[in-house]
Amino acid sequence: MKTLLIDMDSVICDLMTEWHRRYNEDYDDNLSVEDLECWQSEKYVKEACGKKIYEYLDQPGLFLNLEPLPNAINVLERLSRKYEILIVTSSRTYAYTEKEKWVEKHLPFIGARNLVFTHRKEMVVGDLLFDDAPHNLIAFSETGRKAVAMNYPYNRNVDVDRVGSWLEFETLIEKFEMGERT
Numbered sequence: 001m002k003t004l005l006i007d008m009d010s011v012i013c014d015l016m017t018e019w020h021r022r023y024n025e026d027y028d029d030n031l032s033v034e035d036l037e038c039w040q041s042e043k044y045v046k047e048a049c050g051k052k053i054y055e056y057l058d059q060p061g062l063f064l065n066l067e068p069l070p071n072a073i074n075v076l077e078r079l080s081r082k083y084e085i086l087i088v089t090s091s092r093t094y095a096y097t098e099k100e101k102w103v104e105k106h107l108p109f110i111g112a113r114n115l116v117f118t119h120r121k122e123m124v125v126g127d128l129l130f131d132d133a134p135h136n137l138i139a140f141s142e143t144g145r146k147a148v149a150m151n152y153p154y155n156r157n158v159d160v161d162r163v164g165s166w167l168e169f170e171t172l173i174e175k176f177e178m179g180e181r182t
């Protein structure tokens with residue numbers, strides 16, 4: 001059975017909408033993920049905020065209450081019947097517990113036992129990585145394995161396969177015939 005490594009933030013969970021909502025409310029701005037042409041969020045926020053944009057990621061309850069992205073749950077449920085699924089996520093110190101609880105609540109068929117906290121996703125054993133962060137996609141594909149990007153403006157220059165939704169990801173996986181030995 002093949003193993004799919006699946007990122008959490010901005011792939012399974014909609015981090016950006018809630019993160020930006022909190023920032024926009026405090027700084028009277030209208031930042032959205034479509035504005036982010038690169039990974040450094042501090043470049044797109046008001047000067048008064050700057051790197052404080054990352055402090056929102058340490059607010060209690062942020063990660064616990066994120067919404068799943070459309071079809072993430074049902075596609076993962078289908079894929080979990082055919083593949084080993086590991087959720088691979090880099091985490092802020094305070095988010096570890098909230099991420100575990102989120103997985104237990106929304107993805108009980110995967111469960112926290114299949115949650116891997118790491119900043120080095122390319123070191124994890126698995127056949128394919130589905131992620132949005134340019135550095136993860138690049139490092140993983142450099143190991144010779146397939147990386148698939150969830151499409152966002154900030155990763156569009158990364159030369160990997162990309163999809164715009166979970167349904168597209170499911171179709172792509174079927175195309176790869178990851179379940180078949182070739």
Ligand SMILES: [Mg+2]
Binds near residue numbers: 007133
């Ligand atoms: Mg991510």
